[in-house]
Amino acid sequence: MPQPAPALQPSQTIKIQNGVPNQDSVSIEVGQSVEFHNEDNTPYEIPLSYLTGNSPDNYPLAVYLPAGGKFNLVGVAEATCQYVVNSASGRVEGGPPYSIIVGGGEQG
Secondary structure, eight states: OOOOOOOOOOSEEEEEETTEESOSEEEEETTOEEEEEEOSSSOEEEEEEEOTTSOTTOOOEEEEEOTTOEEEEEOOSSEEEEEOOEETTEEOOSSSOEEEEEEOOOOO
16 A cells, blocks of 8 residues: 655745745755745735746746645755745735745755
């Protein structure tokens, strides 16, 4: 019988409180993950922009972060990505776009 995959252990954790991440920038290596924790009772969308070779204004995908919820992103290639925090009423004030920097490392 198939066994479930082991739980992913984050290398970095970003906590969002009052709509603001507790870190402006985090760095991980390829194969590592960054975990987002929503400390608020408000759900957010986290639009993601891939900066390498693209405009910083291009946010083609967003991750839904439920109130009190969390999610992980896994670094799969060297890159710098930006994200913002949006509530139902629009972008949450509190800072510029935030960064996730994925450096070279061993995959897996």
